[in-house]
Amino acid sequence: MAPKYTVSYFPIKALAEPIRLLLSYGKIEFEDNRISSEEWPKYKDSMPMGQMPTLQIDDKVYYQSNAICRYLAKQMGLAGANDLEAMEIDIAVDSIHDFRLKVGPAHYETDETLKAKKYEELTAETIPFFLKKLEARAAANNGYMALGKLTWADFILTGIAGYLKLICHQDIFAENPNLKSVVDKVLALPAIEAWYAKSPKCDF
Ligand SMILES: N[C@@H](CCC(=O)N[C@@H](CS)C(=O)NCC(=O)O)C(=O)O
Numbered sequence: 001m002a003p004k005y006t007v008s009y010f011p012i013k014a015l016a017e018p019i020r021l022l023l024s025y026g027k028i029e030f031e032d033n034r035i036s037s038e039e040w041p042k043y044k045d046s047m048p049m050g051q052m053p054t055l056q057i058d059d060k061v062y063y064q065s066n067a068i069c070r071y072l073a074k075q076m077g078l079a080g081a082n083d084l085e086a087m088e089i090d091i092a093v094d095s096i097h098d099f100r101l102k103v104g105p106a107h108y109e110t111d112e113t114l115k116a117k118k119y120e121e122l123t124a125e126t127i128p129f130f131l132k133k134l135e136a137r138a139a140a141n142n143g144y145m146a147l148g149k150l151t152w153a154d155f156i157l158t159g160i161a162g163y164l165k166l167i168c169h170q171d172i173f174a175e176n177p178n179l180k181s182v183v184d185k186v187l188a189l190p191a192i193e194a195w196y197a198k199s200p201k202c203d204f
Helices: 014-025 040-044 065-075 083-108 112-140 152-168 177-187 190-198
Strands: 005-009 030-034 054-057 060-063
Touching: 005 014, 014 030, 014 065, 014 152, 014 190, 060 065, 065 083, 065 152, 083 112, 083 152, 112 152, 112 177, 152 177, 177 190
Parallel strands: 005 030
Antiparallel strands: 005 054, 054 060
């Protein structure tokens, strides 16, 4: 019997969406278990690290979104042909997450004065810096994030694209055609089109 897969996360895309996209790409059926923020406290202690996303395969629960994505990508031939190729993909993935992690804290800042100050610096320096580097990487890789071909790094960018736009307070793709092309190519994959035809609508 085929294993049963369950993805648990909040009812948003963010860190779970690359997992959902990879499972969809691999035509692996999964339960899309969305837990609301209100319900979350009931579940938190039962999660291995007190966080989500998790991927349950039969009765074993796996966590850490990158580890899960890398595992799925290996199953689907999206993880490079050798260790050097795998490192190229990891470099792209880590760079995307570095960007997210640099901007994220400002988005969650509750002191409005401090928040405005943080966004001033982010908008002037950090966001343009990362976008320039990531756009150059996508340009050098033929509109992909690594190796000039489809890899799981493209699913990471596509999955968290809406979340990145949200936390950056801007359309990060407007002036970055190669980055936009990465996302467009993933979204045009038939399995991904099928996923978005049936999954709950959410911008981020
Ligand atoms: N490194 C972890 C980070 C997971 C994480 O930060 N999860 C957040 C949501 S994006 C969470 O569960 N927050 C709720 C909490 O910590 O109570 C991963 O990539 O899976």
